Amino acid sequence: MKKFVAVLLVLCLAVMATACAAETTQPTATPTQEAVETPAPTEEAEETPAPTEEAGEETPAPTEEAEETAAPAEGDVMSYEEYVAAELETEVTIEAYVQAKQSWWEDQATVYAQDEDGAYFLYNMACSEEDYALLTPGTCIRVTGYKTEWSGEVEIMDGTFEIVEGVEPYIATAMDVTELLGTDTLIDNQNKFVAFKGLTVEAAGQDADGNDVAFLYNWDGSGEEGDDLYFNASYNGETYTFTIESDLCDSTTEVYAAVKALEIGQTIDMEGFLYWYEGVNPHITSVTVVE
Numbered sequence: 001m002k003k004f005v006a007v008l009l010v011l012c013l014a015v016m017a018t019a020c021a022a023e024t025t026q027p028t029a030t031p032t033q034e035a036v037e038t039p040a041p042t043e044e045a046e047e048t049p050a051p052t053e054e055a056g057e058e059t060p061a062p063t064e065e066a067e068e069t070a071a072p073a074e075g076d077v078m079s080y081e082e083y084v085a086a087e088l089e090t091e092v093t094i095e096a097y098v099q100a101k102q103s104w105w106e107d108q109a110t111v112y113a114q115d116e117d118g119a120y121f122l123y124n125m126a127c128s129e130e131d132y133a134l135l136t137p138g139t140c141i142r143v144t145g146y147k148t149e150w151s152g153e154v155e156i157m158d159g160t161f162e163i164v165e166g167v168e169p170y171i172a173t174a175m176d177v178t179e180l181l182g183t184d185t186l187i188d189n190q191n192k193f194v195a196f197k198g199l200t201v202e203a204a205g206q207d208a209d210g211n212d213v214a215f216l217y218n219w220d221g222s223g224e225e226g227d228d229l230y231f232n233a234s235y236n237g238e239t240y241t242f243t244i245e246s247d248l249c250d251s252t253t254e255v256y257a258a259v260k261a262l263e264i265g266q267t268i269d270m271e272g273f274l275y276w277y278e279g280v281n282p283h284i285t286s287v288t289v290v291e
Contacts (some may be wrong), residue, residue, distance in 0.1 A: 076133045079120035093144040096120050097170040103247040104132045112174045113275050119191035121155040138169025153276040174271045176218050182238050194274045199233035201266045214262040226251045245283045258287040269291035
């Protein structure tokens with residue numbers, strides 16, 4: 001019996017030892033790939049979607065500078081506003097209507113022109129004598145030349161022109177600028193056909209005997225019959241000088257004779273072109289004594 005018990009104990013011990021050995025040598029289960037690795041993000045999660053134009057790539061709004069109308073290309077017909085804004089000594093192209101012709105000499109013409117927005121003095125424009133005869137008042141012409149300034153007078157110099165066919169003639173009505181005399185805004189109407197009303201004739205100088213006279217031949221009295229006439233007239237206590245440009249209105253015209261007949265103290269109305277020379281110096285085309 002003891003022997004059997006002893007054998008039984010030995011067997012039990014053997015079984016226990018085997019179990020312990022098995023428990024000791026059994027490897028610890030490794031974590032699965034799902035537990036160890038962070039799952040790789042899907043393509044949808046990895047890539048940040050590029051913003052659409054609607055979502056964030058909107059075209060920036062144009063700046064004020066970009067919105068401004070581009071300056072006209074060389075050779076394009078300018079509006080009067082664009083002409084005024086153009087730099088001096090640059091080429092300009094305008095369309096306007098002949099109002100009066102001042103002179104023609106050696107295939108060059110000097111012309112007053114105007115449209116509904118402004119006026120132009122076209123100086124020494126290339127022109128044959130035959131074409132000069134075609135430049136009747138109201139005729140529309142396209143002119144390309146250089147914007148220049150001489151003693152305050154802004155003009156288009158050394159231009160070429162062509163007649164614009166199929167356009168209704170335009171003759172400007174004289175704009176009354178009497179109340180603008182002595183103001184800074186008068187020059188904004190430079191070269192326009194204008195009117196002055198209710199001015200008083202003042203002495204223009206003195207004759208050889210020292211007597212006051214109403215007009216002078218040339219600005220200093222050095223001229224003679226057929227030369228330019230200079231005379232003075234006042235408004236609101238200020239005196240201004242006016243000219244009969246003999247190339248525009250020669251000694252055979254009514255206005256030339258009317259100025260020679262003026263008397264100091266008379267009240268007159270006038271029309272003419274708002275020319276500029278060291279200040280306002282209108283080229284007068286008509287004078288009427290009203291008082």
